[in-house]
Amino acid sequence: MINSSKSVSLTSKTVQTGFSMNKNITLQDIAKALNISASTVSRALTDSYQIGAKTKKLVLDYAKQHHYVPNRMARGLKEGKSRSIGVLVCSIDNNFMAQMLDGIDQHCSERGYQIIIMQSKELYEQEKANVDLLYASGIDGLLISPSYQTVDFSHLTHLQELGVPVVLFDRLSKHIDTHKVAVDNFKGAYDATMHLINNGYKKIAHINWDTELSVATKRFEGYKQALEDSGIKLNNDWIKFIDTTNAETLTLQLDTALQELMDFRPSPKAIFTATDLISTKCLALLHKRGYSVPKDIALIGFSNTDLADVLNPSLSTVHQPSFEIGSLAAQQLLSLINGKDTNSFQTILLPTELQIRASSQPKN
Amino acid sequence: MINSSKSVSLTSKTVQTGFSMNKNITLQDIAKALNISASTVSRALTDSYQIGAKTKKLVLDYAKQHHYVPNRMARGLKEGKSRSIGVLVCSIDNNFMAQMLDGIDQHCSERGYQIIIMQSKELYEQEKANVDLLYASGIDGLLISPSYQTVDFSHLTHLQELGVPVVLFDRLSKHIDTHKVAVDNFKGAYDATMHLINNGYKKIAHINWDTELSVATKRFEGYKQALEDSGIKLNNDWIKFIDTTNAETLTLQLDTALQELMDFRPSPKAIFTATDLISTKCLALLHKRGYSVPKDIALIGFSNTDLADVLNPSLSTVHQPSFEIGSLAAQQLLSLINGKDTNSFQTILLPTELQIRASSQPKN
DNA sequence: AATTATTACTAAAACAATTTAGTTTACTCA
DNA sequence: TGAGTAAACTAAATTGTTTTAGTAATAATT
Numbered sequence: 001m002i003n004s005s006k007s008v009s010l011t012s013k014t015v016q017t018g019f020s021m022n023k024n025i026t027l028q029d030i031a032k033a034l035n036i037s038a039s040t041v042s043r044a045l046t047d048s049y050q051i052g053a054k055t056k057k058l059v060l061d062y063a064k065q066h067h068y069v070p071n072r073m074a075r076g077l078k079e080g081k082s083r084s085i086g087v088l089v090c091s092i093d094n095n096f097m098a099q100m101l102d103g104i105d106q107h108c109s110e111r112g113y114q115i116i117i118m119q120s121k122e123l124y125e126q127e128k129a130n131v132d133l134l135y136a137s138g139i140d141g142l143l144i145s146p147s148y149q150t151v152d153f154s155h156l157t158h159l160q161e162l163g164v165p166v167v168l169f170d171r172l173s174k175h176i177d178t179h180k181v182a183v184d185n186f187k188g189a190y191d192a193t194m195h196l197i198n199n200g201y202k203k204i205a206h207i208n209w210d211t212e213l214s215v216a217t218k219r220f221e222g223y224k225q226a227l228e229d230s231g232i233k234l235n236n237d238w239i240k241f242i243d244t245t246n247a248e249t250l251t252l253q254l255d256t257a258l259q260e261l262m263d264f265r266p267s268p269k270a271i272f273t274a275t276d277l278i279s280t281k282c283l284a285l286l287h288k289r290g291y292s293v294p295k296d297i298a299l300i301g302f303s304n305t306d307l308a309d310v311l312n313p314s315l316s317t318v319h320q321p322s323f324e325i326g327s328l329a330a331q332q333l334l335s336l337i338n339g340k341d342t343n344s345f346q347t348i349l350l351p352t353e354l355q356i357r358a359s360s361q362p363k364n
Numbered sequence: 365m366i367n368s369s370k371s372v373s374l375t376s377k378t379v380q381t382g383f384s385m386n387k388n389i390t391l392q393d394i395a396k397a398l399n400i401s402a403s404t405v406s407r408a409l410t411d412s413y414q415i416g417a418k419t420k421k422l423v424l425d426y427a428k429q430h431h432y433v434p435n436r437m438a439r440g441l442k443e444g445k446s447r448s449i450g451v452l453v454c455s456i457d458n459n460f461m462a463q464m465l466d467g468i469d470q471h472c473s474e475r476g477y478q479i480i481i482m483q484s485k486e487l488y489e490q491e492k493a494n495v496d497l498l499y500a501s502g503i504d505g506l507l508i509s510p511s512y513q514t515v516d517f518s519h520l521t522h523l524q525e526l527g528v529p530v531v532l533f534d535r536l537s538k539h540i541d542t543h544k545v546a547v548d549n550f551k552g553a554y555d556a557t558m559h560l561i562n563n564g565y566k567k568i569a570h571i572n573w574d575t576e577l578s579v580a581t582k583r584f585e586g587y588k589q590a591l592e593d594s595g596i597k598l599n600n601d602w603i604k605f606i607d608t609t610n611a612e613t614l615t616l617q618l619d620t621a622l623q624e625l626m627d628f629r630p631s632p633k634a635i636f637t638a639t640d641l642i643s644t645k646c647l648a649l650l651h652k653r654g655y656s657v658p659k660d661i662a663l664i665g666f667s668n669t670d671l672a673d674v675l676n677p678s679l680s681t682v683h684q685p686s687f688e689i690g691s692l693a694a695q696q697l698l699s700l701i702n703g704k705d706t707n708s709f710q711t712i713l714l715p716t717e718l719q720i721r722a723s724s725q726p727k728n
Numbered sequence: 729a730a731t732t733a734t735t736a737c738t739a740a741a742a743c744a745a746t747t748t749a750g751t752t753t754a755c756t757c758a
Numbered sequence: 759t760g761a762g763t764a765a766a767c768t769a770a771a772t773t774g775t776t777t778t779a780g781t782a783a784t785a786a787t788t
Contacts, residue, residue, distance in 0.1 A: 024526070026744055037768045042746060052766055069500040073441035074744030077773050082437065084480075084501075093466040095459055102457040105483060114501060116448075116478050119469060136433040137448075137478060162388070284674040305671065310648040312676025390774055401738045406776060416736055438774030441743050 025066045034058060045070075076138060084114040085333060086134035088144040090122045096276055096304040096322050097145075100170060103326025104143060111334060113140070122245055124149040131155050135164065141333045145170040148211045148245075165336035169329035172214050172347065179332040180347040181325055185215055188318045188352030189222025189274070192300045195316075195354060196270045197230045199362040201298055205238035205261050205268035207254070207282065209275050219274040219302065238268045244277055254278060255285050262291070270294075270360070273301030280305060283315055283359065293359050300360040308357060316360035319353045389430045398422060409434075440502055448478040449697060450498035452508040454486045460640055460668040460686050461509075464534060467690025468507060475698060477504070486609055488513035495519050499528065505697045509534040512575045512609075529700035533693035536578050536711065543696040544711040545689055549579055552682045552716030553586025553638065556664045559680075559718060560634045561594050563726040565662055569602035569625050569632035571618070571646065573639050583638040583666065602632045608641055618642065619649050626655070634658075634724070637665030644669060647679055647723065657723050664724040672721060680724035683717040 027045075031038040036055065044051045044059035045068075051059075062068075076082040087104055089097055101117065108115050116134060120127035127147045134142060141164060144156065153175040156166050160178065168180040196204050206223045209216040220239075227234055240257040244250045261268055273279040279301025286293055293299050293313055300316040308315045328348060391409075395402040400419065408415045408423035409432075415423075426432075440446045451468055453461055465481065472479050480498060484491035491511045498506060505528060508520065517539040520530050524542065532544040560568050570587050573580040584603075591598055604621040608614045625632055637643040643665025650657055657663050657677055664680040672679045692712060 024744095027746095028744075038744085039746080039769080040767060043767090046746090050766065055766080069496060071441070071744050072501040073437050073446065074773090075746075077435070077437040077441050077775090078744080078746050080773075091466070092469060093462045095462070098457045098459070098462045102455070102483075105456060105481070109482065114480050114482075114497070117469070117481055118473065118478075119466075132433065133478070137436040280671055280674060287674065307644055307648075307669065307671050307675065310644060310651065310675055311671065312674065314676075388774095391776095392774075402774085403739080403776080404737060406774095407737090410776090414736065419736075435774050438743090439776075441745090442774080442776050444743075 024071065025068050026071065027068075030059060030062055030066070030068060034062060081140050082138040083112055084116055084137070084139055085330075085337075086131075086137075086139040086142045086144075087115050087117045088120060088127065088130055088134065088142060089117070090120050090145060090147055092117060092119055094276075095306070096320065099304060099322035100145075100326035100329075103323035103328075104330045105326075106323075107327040107330035108334070113334065120147040122147045122149060124152075128155045131159060135159060135162065139164065141165045141167070141337045143167050143169055143329055143333055146173060146213075148209075148213055151175070151212070165333060167329050167333040167336065169325055170215070174214075178345050179329075179336065180345075181329040181332060182215070182349060183320045183325065183352050184349040185218035185352075186222040186225070188302065188320075188354075189219035189272070190226045191222075191352070191354050192302075192316075192318045193223045193226035193272050194230070195356065196272060196298060196300060196360060197226065197232070199298070199360060201270040201362075202232055203235075203238070203266060203268045203270065204232075205240070205271045207240045207242065207257060207271060207273045207278055209278070210241040210243050216274060223272055223274075235268075237264055242278070244275060250277060250281060251285070254281055258282065258285055258289065262289075262297070268297065269363075270298035270300075273299065275301075276303045276305065279303040279315065279317065280311070283311060287312065294361050295363070298360050298363075300356075302352075308355065311359075313359050314357035316357045317355045319355045321350050321353070324350055388435065389432050390435065391432075394423060394426055394430070394432060398426060444502075445504055446502040447476060448480055448501070448503055449694075449701075450495075450501075450503040450506045450508075451479050451481045452484060452491065452494055452498065452506060453481070454484050454509060454511055456481060456483055458640075459670070460684065463668060463686035464509075464690035464693075467687035467692075468694045469690075470687075471691040471694035472698070477698065484511040486511045486513060488516075492519045495523060499523060499526065503528065505529045505531070505701045507531050507533055507693055507697055510537060510577075512573075512577055515539070515576065529697060531693050531697040531700065533689055534579070538578075542709050543693075543700065544709075545693040545696060546579070546713060547684045547689065547716050548713040549582035549716075550586040550589070551713075552666065552684075552718075553583035553636070554590045555586075555716070555718050556666075556680075556682045557587045557590035557636050558594070559720065560636060560662060560664060560724060561590065561596070563662070563724060565634035565726075566596055567599075567602070567630060567632045567634065568596075569604070569635045571604045571606065571621060571635060571637045571642055573642070574605040574607045580638060587636055587638075599632075601628050606642070608639060614641060614645060615649070618645055622646065622649055622653065626653075626661070632661065633727075634662035634664075637663065639665075640667045640669065643667040643679065643681065644675070647675060651676060658725050659727065662724045662727075664720075666716075672719065675723075677723050678721035680721045681719045683719050685714050685717070688714055 027038045027041045030041045040051060041059050044056045045063060085108060091097060105115055118130040118134065120130060124147055127150060142159060144166060153173060156176050160166055166178050168178060170182050172180045172182050193204060208220050224234060238261065242253040242257055273282050280303060283299060291297055303317040304320055304322055308317050391402045391405045394405045404415060405423050408420045409427060449472060455461060469479055482494040482498065484494060488511055491514060506523060508530060517537060520540050524530055530542050532542060534546050536544045536546050557568060572584050588598060602625065606617040606621055637646050644667060647663060655661055667681040668684055668686055672681050
């Protein structure tokens, strides 16, 4: 089905680089040039009351003219702050994560903070190593969405003890006490399941991620609660937990799970899927197996893909305010860094949005 | 069609943080504790020949025991290097970009370099401001995919003059002389167009991005060349350039363009779309307008979405090796930073991969 | 025994900024 | 006139690391 056409074009030209190795202009350079002391220059640039108006103007003009830009290392060394924050996530290559990172970046860069992004690739050891690296690089704070392997949070509490505030986002844990930002996964799952029930479905399967992370467990609970509130008995044969670590495992396990579900009697008439990857992959596999959605089986799932509308059929989703999660988490962290609210930690759960499309329509 | 259910749950607990404000242990701390000089400690840690074996062991043990980690600011200040590189892109929230960033990150973090990602949001002024910020933060090098507004590259050549190497990726320009990494857009477009022709299509429209960037122009050229090589005359009424800066403008302009194409007589029987967003959005809009793909009109386009298989119909794409673009660009930059190849610049064009699915199948 | 090498260390400078603790100078007021 | 004070500046210390230049002490060579 896939026709691969390969070719390499390598063009190269040989040119003199001619780097002139212009060193940055420093405070002392300005001081020397204007025959004043470096401290005066420093104060002039920070608009200190101790400096006269003419001197200030002189310095400012010279600085602007010579494109002076303070050395971040020197300043960081002196102040013990770097004006940078670490962002540690499982993977950057993921639509939902990219949206959250966008929110983080926007909030931080507007406030003069730089972000250093690192990936744990869902590995606990990698996560620990990255925390060490980030600490060494002098971050003022850490935003983290822990790996799914992470059960021991001592690397993070230790960071807190070292004076580096930590904020959890997307994936929360009760094993660390700090600000936390995510969506209300329980309610999102409850709403999705309820929507299926309201559309006349009673035999509802559930496919979730095989992890202890609250993201997954809360969604499972929301599903169960919706069934219970509607007087529908839970059927454990309709509930599947699968390993989503890598794409192949996911596909294989999901395919098996779907087969088991469809072959089981009585078979479910709808599925609520708990993660982005499971939801879209599920649609693909059902399609491949020749099932018609929602005629043979209805589908709704957590997903933030922009392409939900274009899928076949268009996919009903529980949509998360990803950008807002990121920017709120960043806001919480910066307020910790700047010494506010340090004696009371919040857990903020944002509402999800039910986006109803074709895949969950009633059978009629 | 979209039923929005909103709710906010805010739970909060009040807890003592008890940050103990443990300062990092420094070289001097170790020196004082062991009654030796700081320089000895420094040398012991870097395994210098000038230090005796017992002293080395003493220092190393003490350092490990007390979790010594060198202060990156101090080291950076002294060495004039930060072991961090700047990555300046138009937007992080984009599947293709996230994949490239993944490649960059992997290559860099394996070699002890941190990446600082900033977004220009397609704004030239923002790009310039970010370059200044990155320079101020002491980056050792810059990876950049310029904004579509960027025609003046003096902010980048200036950076080179200051001794900071620059590498272009994905979006190239002839206005700066340096290493460049992207795909062979001409060949990718040529192959896609040729594929349509081989499938019996002769009336082939083209929708491209309204920019001077080589990404767009090369793809246009590839399209034209394929037509020419097949003896098909170019029809300018079938060629549309649209503004993709924001989602709404894109949708609006694309919708108009499609209407014009389909209403024109003779009407095209296939479309080759030049960017990810245009390709997927095009499919969505054709679907919405009730056209059947490929029956009414065939479609193939540049796109790196993982969901191409699940789309309705599955979308034939020109796929780019995004991860490889990123990691190769990073490799080129690090080699510049480490003083290799500074007098000969390369442009590396990776091959694209034609992924043929349902949307470009022959009519019968 | 005197000279040279080698080993194993140290003091102090350098990096670029901020900050502490003053020092001038000019001016006010009794 | 002389004390007091505000304004406008500066020298030097500080931050943590690396590096230069140099010092002892021991070992090897003549």
